[in-house]
Amino acid sequence: MITRRSALMAAVATSALVAGPALAEDPIKIGNVMPYSGPASAYGTIGKTINAYIEMTNAKGGVNGRQIEFISYDDGYSPPKMVEQVRRLVEQDEVTALFQTLGTPTNTAIHKYINAKRVPHLFLATGAAKWDDPENFPMTMGWQPSYVVEAKIYAKYIMDNMPDAKVAMLYQNDDFGKDYYNGFKEGLGDKVDMLVAEAPYEVAAPTVDSEVINLKASGADVFIIIATPKFAAQAIKKSAEIGWEAQRFLTNVSLSVGGVLKPAGFEASKGIISAGYLMEEGDAQFADSPELLEWREFMAEWYPEGDVTSSFTVFGYSVGATIVHTLEMAGDDLSREGILAAAASLKDYDAPLLLPGILINTAEDDFAPIEAMQLQKFDGESWKRFGEVITVD
Amino acid sequence: MATSEENMTGGPAIPRAAAASAKKSGSSLGTIVLAVLVIGAVILPFASKNFFIFQMTQVMVYAIAILGLNLLTGINGQFSLGHGAFYAVGAYTAAILMEMQGVPYGWTIPIAGVLCFVAGFLFGLPALRLEGVYLALATFALAVATPQLLKLSPFEHWTGGVQGIVIIKPDAPFGLDAVLNPDQWLYFFTLVIGLFLYWLARNIVGSRTGRALMAIRDNPIAARSMGVNTAVYKATAFGISAMFTGVAGCLGAIVIQFVAPDSFTFALSVALLVGLVIGGVGWLPGALLGALFIVFIPNVAEDISKGLAGAFYGFFLIAVIYLAPQGAGGLIRSGLARVKRML
Numbered sequence A: 001m002i003t004r005r006s007a008l009m010a011a012v013a014t015s016a017l018v019a020g021p022a023l024a025e026d027p028i029k030i031g032n033v034m035p036y037s038g039p040a041s042a043y044g045t046i047g048k049t050i051n052a053y054i055e056m057t058n059a060k061g062g063v064n065g066r067q068i069e070f071i072s073y074d075d076g077y078s079p080p081k082m083v084e085q086v087r088r089l090v091e092q093d094e095v096t097a098l099f100q101t102l103g104t105p106t107n108t109a110i111h112k113y114i115n116a117k118r119v120p121h122l123f124l125a126t127g128a129a130k131w132d133d134p135e136n137f138p139m140t141m142g143w144q145p146s147y148v149v150e151a152k153i154y155a156k157y158i159m160d161n162m163p164d165a166k167v168a169m170l171y172q173n174d175d176f177g178k179d180y181y182n183g184f185k186e187g188l189g190d191k192v193d194m195l196v197a198e199a200p201y202e203v204a205a206p207t208v209d210s211e212v213i214n215l216k217a218s219g220a221d222v223f224i225i226i227a228t229p230k231f232a233a234q235a236i237k238k239s240a241e242i243g244w245e246a247q248r249f250l251t252n253v254s255l256s257v258g259g260v261l262k263p264a265g266f267e268a269s270k271g272i273i274s275a276g277y278l279m280e281e282g283d284a285q286f287a288d289s290p291e292l293l294e295w296r297e298f299m300a301e302w303y304p305e306g307d308v309t310s311s312f313t314v315f316g317y318s319v320g321a322t323i324v325h326t327l328e329m330a331g332d333d334l335s336r337e338g339i340l341a342a343a344a345s346l347k348d349y350d351a352p353l354l355l356p357g358i359l360i361n362t363a364e365d366d367f368a369p370i371e372a373m374q375l376q377k378f379d380g381e382s383w384k385r386f387g388e389v390i391t392v393d
Numbered sequence B: 001m002a003t004s005e006e007n008m009t010g011g012p013a014i015p016r017a018a019a020a021s022a023k024k025s026g027s028s029l030g031t032i033v034l035a036v037l038v039i040g041a042v043i044l045p046f047a048s049k050n051f052f053i054f055q056m057t058q059v060m061v062y063a064i065a066i067l068g069l070n071l072l073t074g075i076n077g078q079f080s081l082g083h084g085a086f087y088a089v090g091a092y093t094a095a096i097l098m099e100m101q102g103v104p105y106g107w108t109i110p111i112a113g114v115l116c117f118v119a120g121f122l123f124g125l126p127a128l129r130l131e132g133v134y135l136a137l138a139t140f141a142l143a144v145a146t147p148q149l150l151k152l153s154p155f156e157h158w159t160g161g162v163q164g165i166v167i168i169k170p171d172a173p174f175g176l177d178a179v180l181n182p183d184q185w186l187y188f189f190t191l192v193i194g195l196f197l198y199w200l201a202r203n204i205v206g207s208r209t210g211r212a213l214m215a216i217r218d219n220p221i222a223a224r225s226m227g228v229n230t231a232v233y234k235a236t237a238f239g240i241s242a243m244f245t246g247v248a249g250c251l252g253a254i255v256i257q258f259v260a261p262d263s264f265t266f267a268l269s270v271a272l273l274v275g276l277v278i279g280g281v282g283w284l285p286g287a288l289l290g291a292l293f294i295v296f297i298p299n300v301a302e303d304i305s306k307g308l309a310g311a312f313y314g315f316f317l318i319a320v321i322y323l324a325p326q327g328a329g330g331l332i333r334s335g336l337a338r339v340k341r342m343l
Helices: A002-019 A041-059 A079-092 A104-116 A147-161 A175-194 A209-217 A229-241 A257-264 A290-302 A311-330 A336-343 B016-047 B050-075 B083-100 B105-127 B132-151 B153-159 B182-206 B208-218 B220-225 B230-256 B266-279 B286-304 B309-323 B327-342
Strands: A028-034 A068-074 A097-099 A167-172 A195-201 A222-226 A247-250 A273-276 A372-378 A383-391
Touching (some): A028 A079, A041 A068, A041 A311, A079 A104, A097 A336, A147 A383, A167 A175, A167 A209, A175 A222, A209 A229, A222 A229, A229 A247, A229 A257, A290 A311, B016 B050, B050 B083, B050 B286, B083 B105, B083 B266, B105 B230, B132 B153, B132 B266, B208 B220, B220 B230, B266 B286, B266 B309, B286 B327
Parallel strands (some): A222 A247
Antiparallel strands (some): A372 A383
């Protein structure tokens, strides 16, 4: 990676020598920090995919004739290391914008700093709702649907299709779980009485079995599981074991078939509803989709060591395309202000690999790019999408 | 005052007469080196970018933490894999006092120091029964438990849970903000506290207490038979060590402007231990070299190869241990001895 970068820099240096100091020929520097090491290193795949996407873009001539220099550092998911790396990007490498910095605690650590420095902090890799706050943090913008958006989609579906439902919710007692909990209540609006039982659990807890049993005792017929993979598998398994015949909803965070539904048991997982926004390799519905074909070609040529069955490579490709599109929209004004203005005025942008019907829209007072998802049901083998794409504001 | 040579563990025996002269020239050389370092440290923030100043502030913060660990491991011979926990206590003390109680940041440092001394002393009492690897394991448990305890909901009102606490960066006081930006100010603030703590550590080591601590390290039974109350001294060593590390945590929180449970994982305790061994166990100035290693070498490794950064870091670590088995302290000492022989 570094050799390619230095090669690029050498190339730029030579061209500068030949053509004299032509500022317009400088590469656009985009900074990024990812956990390439440490407990969350699986996410590093996203950074590698983006890097490959940018290399491909540069090989095709870059953006508006300018190359993109993607500088990505490792923070090992440690907030202090994130602060150091981001300061290195801003103060030493002098990047024009930060892009896809990953993690909620890590981004919280730099939130104030980066806004005080007035460096665009775009399309973060975290689903927290707080990144959509242009009034107080005009530099920071998320990308994926926030947890609040997803919770509101479930609330909307339940109100439309099961108006007499009694809902029980299991949620992780942290910012991730609380975003869902608050979002769901907000989504129910004046029908908030539908939520009859709730049970927070601690990440440090060994199991959630007793919480599930208590929730069943409330007599609810809808069970919403807002849990990270291990606890989600426990909740699915337990609810099936005790014969609770509720319609279950599962957070997008834990929809992995191999990581959650298989350990919980395919039979026990049948009928669960979740929501998604990206296409997946192996989904028969999109077998011949030109977007997936293009992505497969990209993977074969630019990131052959990458895993095509991983959702992270799909995610990285789609968000990589979004930043390149944003730079294109900025046109000749590739200053910080120009890039931020372009990011805040995306109109009906159909980023590759987003589900059909999901478009990216932003405005000066709307820093939430993706606000639509489609529901999907687990049929005992795989997820099957159903219904329309649901959008919430 | 004890010279650094005396504090080294397991070094080759130096003949008495040579040692006496070495001690004299060594200490005058040491003073010169220290003076040069301090002058360099004062000039540095006016000659470099804010980012580098910030990195050097971090180096000093880690150096203070390693100094604390060195007092425990190098001087008293007790192992700890849990100093990240004391660092976290110091950091959270600063964050909670500053953001929730409105305490000025300067006051959080003595408070964090006292709090961590008490915490370390209390932890040291039950740890008295444990030796070597068993103590290492007990402190390991402390390091693993800390981030989870910080996330628990009963404490969330103060700790902010997983969200952590964001701290406002202090400006330079007394009208100094006209000449110093916040990064430069924090650098000098950390430098002054670091020098004070280094002076304190050297005096502790050179005092009666220090000799008792070293006697316990070298031969606990002999120390006890000479009338040293090993229980009190060992627990005190834990307390002092935790105090240093807690002050470092407090400074670290102010410099980073953010605390969260994920900042204080087991990796932090290991980093401090690495810094200790690299710098030289029992050699106090080694803390600075150890801190330089843990701040800069991961970046160097990452620059060489992103995919293999961990492997390169490991390679550097093995290379240092192989070339300088007693850390930087041992290397410097053997280098000096060689120069002297040539002369």
